[in-house]
Amino acid sequence: MDLMPMYDDDSECAGDQQCFSTNMDDYDYEYVQEQESLVELYQYCISPTLNDTLWYLIPLTIASFTCNVAARINYIPHKMFHSITASTGIYVLYNYAYECFFLLLFYVILSYLFLHLPKKHRQGTKVFLPSIFLILYCEVFMHAKDWNKIRGVVMIAVMKAISLTVDMSDTDKIVNVHEYIGYMLCGITAIFGPWTSFETYTNLYNEKKWKLWWFFVVISYAIVGLFCLSISNCWTNWILSDNAAKWMVAFRDAFGFRTSHYFVCFISSAIMLLGGYPLTQSLLTKPLEIEVPRSLVQVVVSWNMPMHNWLKTYVFRPGRKQLGRFGAIILTYLASSLLHGLNFQLAAVLLSLGFYTYIEYQLRQLLATEFNACIGSKQCSAYKCEHLRTTYNCYWVVLVNGAFSILAIFHLAYLGLMFDASETQETGYSYQHTINKWSELNFASHWVACTTYLAYYLIR
Amino acid sequence: MMTMRLWMMLGALAVAVPTLPAEVRTNKNRGRGSMWWGIAKAGEPNNLLPMPATSLHMDPTVYATLRRKQRRLARDNPGVLMAVARGANMAIAECQHQFRNRRWNCSTKNFLRGKNLFGKIVDRGCRETAFIYAITSAAVTHSIARACSEGSIQSCSCDYSHQSRGPTGVRDWEWGGCSDNIGYGFRFSREFVDTGERGRNLREKMNLHNNEAGRTHVSAEMRQECKCHGMSGSCTVKTCWMRLPSFRSIGDNLKDRFDGASRVMVSNSDRARGVSNAISSNSASNSVHAQREGLSRRHRYNFQLKPYNPEHKPPGVKDLVYLEPSPPFCEKNPKLGILGTHGRQCNDTSIGVDGCDLMCCGRGYKTQEIIVVERCNCTFHWCCEVKCQLCKSRKTIHTCL
Secondary structure, eight states: OTTGGGGGGGGGGTTOGGGSOOGGGGGGOOOOOOOOOHHHIIIIIIHHHHHHHHHHHHHHHHHHHHHHHHHHOTTSOHHHHHHHHHHHHHHHHHHHOGGGHHHHHHHHHHHHHHHTSOGGGGSGGGGGHHHHHHHHHHHHHSOHHHHHHHHHHHHHHHHHHHHHHHHTTTOOOOOOHHHHHHHHHOTTTTTTOOOOOHHHHHHGGGOOOOOTHHHHHHHHHHHHHHHHHHIIIIIHHHHSOTTSOHHHHHHHHHHHHHHHHHHHHHHHHHHHHHTTOOGGGOOOOOHHHHHSOSOHHHHHHHHOHHHHHHHIIIIIHHHHHHHHHHHHHHHHHHHHHHHTOSOHHHHHHHHHHHHHHHHHHHHHHHHHHHHTBSOSSSOOOSSOOOSSBOTTTOHHHHHHHHHHHHHHHHHHHHHHTTSOSSGGGTTOOOHHHHHHHHHHTTTHHHHHHHHHHHHHHHHO | OHHHHHHHHHHHHHHHHHHHHHHHHHTTTTTSOOGGGGGGGTTOTTTSOOOOGGGGGGOHHHHHHSOHHHHHHHHHSTTHHHHHHHHHHHHHHHHHHHTTTSSSOOOOOOOOTTOOTTGGGGGSOSHHHHHHHHHHHHHHHHHHHHHHHHTOOTTOOOOOGGGOOOSSSSOOOOOOSOTHHHHHHHHHHHHHHTTTOOSOSHHHHHHHHHHHHHHHHHHHHOEEEEEEESGGGOOSEEEEEEEOOOHHHHHHHHHHHHHTOEEEEEOSSOOOOGGGGHHHHTTTTTOOSOOOOTHHHHHHTOOOEEESSTTSOOOOTTSOEESSOOOOOSSOBTTTTBOOSTTOEEBTTOOSTTBHHHHTTTSOEEEEEEEEEEEEEEEEETTTEEEEEEEEEEEEEEEEO
């Protein structure tokens, strides 16, 4: 009943026009397109994401540090050390990848038995057989969501097993079972990777000195990683909203995907270093060379360096002997997409990337020899460049290289935009999703690549 | 059978016919517009005494727009008044944006003491009124939630109690941030906006329903977003976060509901609405500082409005409801607070409501060429300044006669 009289004096306006303002006056409410404020961004996005991730990483950090301590203590015997790493691995796998826990244990035993086969049954392409079976089994019988969750874990295990089998393919020597299980299940690399060679793993035991400054490197890796995570989750969407121009959105989504990859890589670096791996092996990706690439080849190399080394050593080099350069490239990308699971989107992206890098490499090689200039896909070494014209003495070399990097950035935006935060991200992106995303951009990048190939074909 | 149906029809008539005009007339001042809307204009010097914006809560002219309970709320929750004022402005701006091309363009009056900001259109229980109630209530919810997250309201502290997480097994992601802000906004909006709407007559029920619809739109749009991280696009780590919706999207949704609003009449049985307002159930924690109104509160939102056309579905929580058809907005009608479309700009090429044919209600329109001065060639100077030039351009405008 309070303030009731206020409602009564409406009547004084009846028939009186002056009570109303003119229409034009009503537009004085300038609508400010509200942007999420920085405080809100922190409160709703950055803080929960980082908080969540840190909690998530604690068991892995503890497991990794346990391995490090076990290696440094002199009294722990060789076999004991490998048992400790294996048990941290079991703990970590149980904790993070329960879906594939028993499957992985089974796979470890199976691949160990595989090593005992006579040499001729485990050479050449046969080394891939157990791994292909594992991946196919997961692809067919596992729930899509679970499979997509543990794909990375399975991939690491498969890469380890294959590399060891290939290394052992010429000898009849059998690896020690403790070492083998320790290597396969090592808690440091089991979840986020990266792939490390058997030799690097066994060398862990020989490192006895504490190096405290490593902790600062670990912290800085972790900070860089978490910063990349905040970019991927929060900043990209904050800076560009969904209704920006479609190519800007494409670039944003692709950038979000790349920063997500940097996050995984840097966290993995930090965990690796914390577990006692040497500093020289701990840099897994080079973000600057991916963001401002010289060429797509450089992107592929810098994306995940251990993975690149693995593919080069175990797929590309053996493949080149039999299939030639082009065949080997396609084989490598096929192997890579098989490792990533039989996912249409990843296969499409990786195969596109395979063709793109091949075309780019050939064209730039041709141009480099033709003009005797440093415009190849790979940077000439600074001291003994075989070309006459370099970036130091010729301005258009810089321009041509710049143009090729812009082309690479364009291709990357196109290829990476599909790894967005849509509903299918948990189950793996579908065929439909890929085609839709690409057709929104009219398959522009594929057309550009075709044109580039045509140019190469005509020049040749 | 026939007789029973006849009796029922008669019964319905007996209830419906007298209630409509009688209630509207007798209880003239109940449920007819909310005075607090006037707070939107409170900062403007030509209407009120020149006052620094920070001392809003001391301003007597602001207090004049509030009911006693609203004053108490403002006193007990320092900082809310600024948020409410911001919300009211947001609501007006959004309303005028959504209705910029329609005959009724959500015009507001120059605020004078004791006036209703939107004019006498709110005396009618029409669609436009429904929209005004919904958008203002939504704006208060949104603005309070925002102010909470910015920390400018002391009484809404974040509840960090439910952050525990199990380390093993398949984890469902749990929200660890300050999600309760939206709940606070919702509850505050109920206390503040719904003051005086007791739900005793149809019009008050309509207001309550529309207020609630506006709030529900805000809390339903608050969405969780997640992203996967892992080796090459796998989903080893999933991180999630929350996003408060932009007010524009709420305005868009409410406009959609405006277009599909349902005309209602009151039903005999006051049914409980069930699980529609999950958010209201947890009002025990982190409560808005206000005295409970006892029993009446509990039943205030538990009513079901019946569609005017019995073949239609009863309105849902998010739907807007109205009681009577909208008056024509073509001609000036001071009794209803309608300005008419004289002098409004229109689009001569459009065939929609903003087109000159419909906007001018067939009266025709005149075409003028005017010179518009705009800011143009804006350049960004490091850092952080934008300099613009003033450009003159000729523009053809059409205005209704």
